[in-house]
Amino acid sequence: MHSSPPALERLVQELSKLPxxxxxxxxxxxxxxxxxxxxxxxxxxxxxxxxxxxxxxxxCCYGFSETEICQICDDxxxxxxxxxxxxxxxxxxxxxxxxxxxxxxxxxGGVLSPLDGIKPETLHIPTLIERIEKENVKELILALGSxxxxxxxxxxxxRILANTPVHRTRxxxxxxxxxxLEFIDDITMLRAFEERVKI
Amino acid sequence: MHSSPPALERLVQELSKLPxxxxxxxxxxxxxxxxxxxxxxxxxxxxxxxxxxxxxxxxCCYGFSETEICQICDDxxxxxxxxxxxxxxxxxxxxxxxxxxxxxxxxxGGVLSPLDGIKPETLHIPTLIERIEKENVKELILALGSxxxxxxxxxxxxRILANTPVHRTRxxxxxxxxxxLEFIDDITMLRAFEERVKI
Numbered sequence: 001m002h003s004s005p006p007a008l009e010r011l012v013q014e015l016s017k018l019p020x021x022x023x024x025x026x027x028x029x030x031x032x033x034x035x036x037x038x039x040x041x042x043x044x045x046x047x048x049x050x051x052x053x054x055x056x057x058x059x060c061c062y063g064f065s066e067t068e069i070c071q072i073c074d075d076x077x078x079x080x081x082x083x084x085x086x087x088x089x090x091x092x093x094x095x096x097x098x099x100x101x102x103x104x105x106x107x108x109g110g111v112l113s114p115l116d117g118i119k120p121e122t123l124h125i126p127t128l129i130e131r132i133e134k135e136n137v138k139e140l141i142l143a144l145g146s147x148x149x150x151x152x153x154x155x156x157x158x159r160i161l162a163n164t165p166v167h168r169t170r171x172x173x174x175x176x177x178x179x180x181l182e183f184i185d186d187i188t189m190l191r192a193f194e195e196r197v198k199i
Numbered sequence: 200m201h202s203s204p205p206a207l208e209r210l211v212q213e214l215s216k217l218p219x220x221x222x223x224x225x226x227x228x229x230x231x232x233x234x235x236x237x238x239x240x241x242x243x244x245x246x247x248x249x250x251x252x253x254x255x256x257x258x259c260c261y262g263f264s265e266t267e268i269c270q271i272c273d274d275x276x277x278x279x280x281x282x283x284x285x286x287x288x289x290x291x292x293x294x295x296x297x298x299x300x301x302x303x304x305x306x307x308g309g310v311l312s313p314l315d316g317i318k319p320e321t322l323h324i325p326t327l328i329e330r331i332e333k334e335n336v337k338e339l340i341l342a343l344g345s346x347x348x349x350x351x352x353x354x355x356x357x358r359i360l361a362n363t364p365v366h367r368t369r370x371x372x373x374x375x376x377x378x379x380l381e382f383i384d385d386i387t388m389l390r391a392f393e394e395r396v397k398i
Contacts, residue, residue: 004263005253005264005269006265007246007249007250007253007254007265008250008254008263010246010249010250011246011247011250013246014242014243014247017239018228019227019231020224020227025219027289027292028218028219028289029217029218029220030250031287031288031289032217032218033250033251034250034254034263034288035287035288038251040216041248041250041251044216044217045247045248046244047209047210047212047213048213048232048240048243049240049241049244050209050210051207051209051229051232051233052232052237052240052244054204055207055233064203064207064233065204066204066206070204088234089233089234090226090227090230090234093203096203
């Protein structure tokens with residue numbers, strides 16, 4: 001688009017850096033932003049700048065926060081002895097949306113991958129172990145993904161805590177609620193069958 | 200998501216106002232922006248602000264521009280007597296991408312819709328007619344959509360110019376290049392059949 005204004009071209013380029021946004025979608029978003037009143041552009045830009053300036057990582061769980069200690073870690077109503085371990089800060093969201101977890105979180109920052117140079121020290125694993133030793137943690141829910149790396153990370157943490165009284169659990173695997181059986185992949189079916197429960 | 204930082208919540212809300220971006224995708228985009236280095240947020244925000252401040256409508260064709268007269272209208276190499284009439288400023292893009300149109304553009308700003316109160320004066324139709332009368336326009340390519348409103352808008356402009364020497368044309372309708380015939384909708388097939396051309 002050699003004849004488009006440079007500022008428009010730059011906006012399209014910046015938008016197309018977002019995940020899942022190709023050049024065409026970026027163009028559509030740019031035109032949407034330009035077509036209405038200019039206030040919505042102002043308010044989107046300021047929301048981005050505000051998030052950039054205000055949001056940091058919680059010093060306790062490494063989740064997103066606007067304060068040194070996040071609202072979850074700081075909430076006296078939450079049980080302190082159940083910690084849900086996740087890969088990324090964004091993984092906290094689905095738990096909070098469901099409201100099922102009343103305890104705290106801990107963000108690892110990734111999963112172990114020796115070939116990529118990601119060792120326990122690269123992640124927050126030493127801090128997690130330290131926290132478990134200091135605090136009276138009863139249960140650690142290892143809510144990591146199902147990739148081989150995630151599974152071996154869970155296994156690694158499980159082994160470190162083998163001689164402690166801390167319960168290590170993981171989320172149930174099985175058929176998603178409301179799913180049609182014919183659309184279930186083989187591995188999920190295998191897991192759901194193996195881990196079947198008594199009615 | 201009652202426990203997420205307000206700045207994050209606001210960013211998700213602003214992003215979900217974009218077309219085709221639901222709450223889940225907005226959350227994903229927000230987490231993407233927050234996860235890497237903060238420079239990319241700065242540069243996206245500044246691209247939005249820059250576009251907001253710099254981009255205006257061309258005084259001649261009503262397309263997007265950073266100057267009073269856009270680069271296309273101002274380009275001496277473009278033929279001035281062929282004008283391609285489009286609904287929205289964003290419709291100029293596919294023509295420019297293909298590079299096929301060597302003339303100028305004119306953005307109507309919409310299509311006639313008497314029921315919604317959109318009359319010729321609401322759009323830029325009087326300005327278009329004035330421009331045709333003043334300049335020596337040879338051909339007007341009415342590249343409007345195929346909705347009933349768009350078709351009647353094209354017909355309306357066609358009738359106004361009935362007694363002038365201006366050629367009125369429209370884009371060919373037919374099977375898109377590379378499309379499989381089995382995926383063609385009935386109306387496109389009807390048009391493609393009716394407007395078939397000699398080999």
